[in-house]
Amino acid sequence: MHEVFQCADLHLFLSYREGFGSVAIEAASCAVPTFAYDVVGVKDSVKEGISGRKFNFKDMSSVAEAISAAATDREFEKRYPEARDWAIANFERKQLWQSYLSFYLRSRDDRVNDKRRAAK
Secondary structure, three states: OOOHHOOOEEEOOOOOOOOOOHHHHHHOOOOOOOEEEEEOOOOOOOOOOOOOEEEEEOHHHHHHHHHHHHOOOOOHHOOOOOOOHHHHHHHHHHHHHHHHHHHHHHHHHHHHHHHHHHHH
């Protein structure tokens, strides 16, 4: 995937809903900004003004305007210089896995404690 992003100037991600917008993180890690709808799953994977832009759901006129502006902007590739650093700082693989593990362990411990309290 990184080979594709490295050839791109922009990642267009007009999903209606995502579990999590991993592909936007992948684009940012290749220093490619994402233009996306501001929907569940994408809200956290695109940082407004840092790794791209978020648009109101189904606001195609704003998306089209932004793409047109980007296509004619000779400086566009310089508009999101922090995208890669943001992606690495917030979504580095080991850090993300550790966050998932901590979440699951807390959930498990909460369930065990709830069962113990219910048994008393």
